[in-house]
Amino acid sequence: MVLFEDRRDAGRRLAAKLAFLRTRDVVVLGLPRGGVPVASVVAESLDAPLDVIVVRKLGVPFQPELAMGAIGEGGVKVVDHTLLARARITEEDLEVVERRERAVLDARVERLRRGRPRVDLHGRIAVIVDDGIATGSTARVACRAARQLGAERVVLAVPVAPAQTLRELPEADAVVCVSAPEHFRAVGAHYEDFSPTSDDEVVALLERADHRARLTDTAAAGGGGGDGLAGDTDEDVSIPAGRVSIEGHLHLPAGVAAAPDATGVVVFAHGSGSSRHSPRNRYVAEVLHEAGLGTLLLDLLTPEEEGDRARVFDIPLLASRLGSATDWLARRPDTGSCLVGYFGASTGAGAALWAAAEPGSQVAAVVSRGGRPDLAGPRLAAVRAPTLLIVGGADREVLALNRRARDDLSGCRCELAVVPGATHLFEEPGTLGEAAALARDWFVEHLGVGSQDATRRRRP
Structure with a gap:
């Protein structure tokens, strides 16, 4: 039961x-x-x-x-x-x-x-x-x-x-x-979903809790402290998207609000529900935070929709909601001047590339992790944003799909990075960390983060 x-x-x-x-x-x-x-x-x-x-x-x-x-x-x-x-x-x-x-x-x-x-x-x-x-x-x-x-x-x-x-x-x-x-x-x-938890996911959850505790301590001390946490934005948000509102979690390191023209925000896209709570996404987000990047983790489906399998593969719907979130960032005073990147996993990769192919899209970079870029179909040729496809070496079927998608992404710089030994969810020790580091370096290169500052903040 x-x-x-x-x-x-x-x-x-x-x-x-x-x-x-x-x-x-x-x-x-x-x-x-x-x-x-x-x-x-x-x-x-x-x-x-x-x-x-x-x-x-x-x-x-x-x-x-x-x-x-x-x-x-x-x-x-x-x-x-x-x-x-x-x-x-x-x-x-x-x-x-x-x-x-x-x-x-x-x-x-x-x-x-x-x-x-x-x-x-x-x-x-x-x-x-x-x-x-x-x-x-x-x-x-x-x-x-x-x-x-x-x-x-x-x-x-x-x-x-x-x-x-x-x-x-x-x-x-x-x-x-x-x-x-x-x-x-x-x-x-x-449990309906009892998939294994990796060490990387555990580390991400512990680091998030430690970050939360330090923010609390800083606030209790009247906003002082020299670690820069007092200026962070770390909040749950609700974003209008047509007839519904989608939930998300926005984190902006202090430097984003202080100098929004010098950094970027990465929007996370996943076709399934509760993506903003995903330990894997949170882990990757923490790695990006340490490089000075902001993140917006999204649930592209509402709780009522996420049980509908057809919605998970409704790429135009997911892409339109991703576009709504991007427009929402553009209207905020603290992110309006930021460059925006998309991080897509699974069907979210197809949605990210579909949205990036829209006429006039200002998306500056796309990263797919274990994704299905092929789901963007003929729109791939219209993508102009530099795109990195990260796939596990042991995820053979998805690797083949990504190789074909790389050939179809003819209008942009596109690279395929294979993480040896990794399966679809990057559960093997160290593989999620390697994927996160690849994503970080791609976004640092293309979202305008100062390279010296980014290097200082990277994980050892």
Whole structure:
């Protein structure tokens, strides 16, 4: 029985049950990877810091899928001594496995936090969030780790879990769950969209939460501070588009409003709904922000429309709404003089190129990531904006479509960049980061951002 559309929907419904914590001193801890998108929504709802809590299973040496214990941050370790005795696992065997898994855990923590310090838990309520639990073993270790790291109270919060498992979690002071069926199959069975979450997506969510926290701190200090965040625009927007309004999220780094003729804004186009909440899009947007670019993440379809498959492939409709958003930017005093670029994914790439082919289009650059530029059909020949097509090397069918589209984009500079080993969603480690860097460099080149300033702001 499907309960949730996706992890963000699960996060919204879980956050409603956690509303009683909104005025408390809370830290939300997501279990990577799938728990972090859920935790991100909860943290935003509670206006609380977001962090990860990383644990690793200790597998039996000759049967690694069987857990003989687990480890977590802060040196926490849980061991099943009964299983050790039954399987005749020596202390030396356990030590070898623990040493190996500890190295993996430390490396993963470093990869996800990227130098950001761990959020202090001392004297606070730790809300540990996953996208669901089955046996609860990982959740139990996470609860112990949070307590060892100083949490005064530990709340385990999940969208779905077996009723029996929830009755056997003494490590948590409280358990909050949206649904606890007696007959439970698997966590993924309760989601319509349970696609994997990549490390890049987790990093994007953590960086967004860190950015939000710094903005809050700056505002509380009266707008001071030397990191430039006080001048940022970071807001949800509603844009008229014919008979409907489409939702979006606008982020303008301080320099955009200060010198709008010296930078640009990238509009994100995707055919499916809730694009502005997509962790992948947010990750790419963060990379562009660090290069001094503004972004407008759009839902080109309304919530009522996004379930209609035909709308997702209605390229003229999507392109017209993309044009409405571009006109809206042109009317704003803080973006009216900015150069505009389009970043399209999936069917959004076809819409971006369709819109860019309109007579009089002022779009300065287009990037397609894993997109379907072929859906713009005969309009491709009319595109004049420099266009970069980014495709995963393992996404063979879409790669073939992009190669043909490159030949059809005869009226503009067009390049095809292939990310080795990447599949359609760029879920493989490092591939989304590589795609984001390619997009950043293309937009920096064509949207008029000062090259020295952009280079200073790039990721190391």
